[in-house]
Amino acid sequence: MVCDEVHHFVESNQGVYVWETLDRNVQKGAGAGSRLLETTNAFNPLENSIAQRTYEAVMELGAPRILYDCREAVRDIDLKDEDAVRAGVIDAYGDSHWVDVDGIVAAIQDPRTSAAVAYRFYLNNVQENADGWLSKAEWDACREDEADPILPGDQIAIGFDGSIRGDSTALCGARLRDGKLFVLGLWENPRDPKQPDWEVDVLAVEAAVKRAFETYRVEWSYCDPPFFQEAIGRWALEYGDDRVFEFWTNKPMRMCQATERFHSAVAVGDLKHDGDKDLTRHCLNAVTREVPQGILITKDSPRSRKKIDAAVAAILAFEARADAIADGRLTVRRRRVVGF
Template sequence: MDLLSRNAPTSEGLGLSKTPLLAALAIVEFLGPCRFSHFDAFGLPVGKPVPLPVVQIGATALDQTEQTMDMIRGMLSESPAEAIYGLDIGKMIVQFKSGKPGSIKPKATAGRTNEGNRPSFCLMDECHHWVSSNGGPDFFQTLKRNIEKTTKAGSRWVSTTNAYSPNEDSVAQIIHESEMVAQGYWLYDCLEGSIALEDIRDPEAVRAALIEAYGDATWADIDGLTRTIIYDRTTPDSTYCRFFFNQIAESSDGWMSKSEWDACYSEDDPIKPGDQIAIGFDGSIRGDSTGLCGVRLRDAKLFVLGVWERPENAPDDWEVDVLAVEAAVNSAFKTYRVAWMYCDPPYWQENIGRWAIEHGDDTVFEFWTNKPTRMTQAVERFRTAAMVGDLKHDGDYRLTRHVLNAVTREVPQGLLIQKDSPRSKRKIDLAVCAVLALEARADAIADGRMQIRRSRVVGW
């Protein structure tokens, strides 16, 4: 018991009222007799309050702590504890009116300013969102290091999370894969629904897995969740596995399954010269592929205009043939009626500028894929179009390979697509091109550029 009390516990769950639990723990650590004092005459342990209770609510941004702080204020306001302990309950801090040392307050990433703090208790909520892009792993190490310096006095921390993405190296993954968990020094508790991906449309299997995953959370709408999973085709099955069944698996982040992509295949009405199209371009120089993808305006049928991939045994100085890319772009404009073109600019801004001059700056536009708000929206629209049958493709094996290689990465704005690892040879560039092409098509139509050719009937 002493070992568990002095080492970091972490738990994993979904929709199980983790935040109220954390709020209650914070209050107990702040006010309650939560440290061992002695054994009474009957041999039972007796607790004592923390002499200097410094409770921190850790997050990568202050607004992420609002829900937990709101819950703490709600539990304390107008409660007997407020009067008995003389609490000053503010929006960002709970402390003693008398000036007695101690507080509950949020803590967010702020460089080295967190180093050297001595919290007696630290909460780390939703740490599957604590990734390198927001400084999460470094922040976690700082908080943990501060706690470890006073563990002999009883300092401790707890974290909660949903199933993490194994491609993000989040704090949740770091904890789960830690040797401290494997050796039993950190308590790790997880509820996971047992269901295979191929059974995700079986109502009985889904219901059983939901009951298993939600445990004693009797407030969960199992019937409603079952209906959603069975009939909603706009959400990837991998998302259900992760956020409803709490499953952690490499395959759970595939953006598109083969069956879903194959359902979009259409061999009828092939793309022909003179068709009105939109184009998506994603360029690289050495590492990744460079791709050019088209989509017909009238029926959203995708096809590949060109792809340049690094050969298996290419020399170290291999580079994309820029002239071949230039020729493919010019050929596309000559062969088809291009209404709109979106291009990801890195490494190719000079070329894109020249294409805009040659083919019209009202036709060729930059589309920065590293802007998450815009890109997550584009990825979501593409996925939805594929699920509801508003998107087609001609079966090109190269596009299929890139689409099936793509995995999802969660950011605050939504889901992005990426390779399964930064150094992976499984390229996804044509998938990005396809997303940009479909966005270009939508904007071209919204701008009134879609032209439908009608046959002229002449009577004699």
């Protein structure tokens, strides 16, 4: 059985489900000589495709029954250096004598070809999309799992991005003293044909907000009003209008500034996260969109199933943290040492 272009087999297009079904059938017939052949271009490490999973199974986990064969050009070739590009193409294509080396070199150096496309599809280098908001390496470098867990009573800020049907609804927290992010709640449309009328469980959202205020010392929260404006008003009355604020993410100047601060914090390691898979997925799903006021994040296409709402909530939580600290709300409990 042959699966071609498995870098396109991703969860959003049901490719992973198709591959898993085929793989199970092959495993059942392995004794009779059944085999599964995968062919692919270099994968995008932000997509968690079947190509990526196979690569990680072999190269990182040492799966013993997979034969993996790959030729990759030297990484980070200067794409403007024709001689270096030519050497890279020859290296990547090996003994594929039928390849038009001159044509591929010309395609790589065509100004319409992005660097991400050149590296992935012509030089076989694993490469993220050029318009991706965060790199996986940068995001992973900010991960901190068990060393300093977030505990009840910690001072936090909250970010909330709400929807009802199409997009996800996300509630994220950021600890004040170090900016460590965590997910307080995420409600995603399962895209299940059996649930065509799926809606966010509003009561579950309300319960999560209540639980957050009861569990932690919430000093500041920014909430995007569409779909939940009435609820946000009630939260302000219940938990204090000095702790619950509206933050309209459709106002580009303010959102661009918050997005840039978040991105800069990731780049220099001033932000932490607990490795939550959903938060990571949403942050790495986000691509950039340039507007006159700066850079915003968005989905890779309007109808994309690759959601980013937890990323938006995280930006709001990190921004709320900054404003809480600027307002003087960060208190440090000092240990008292008594000598005898």
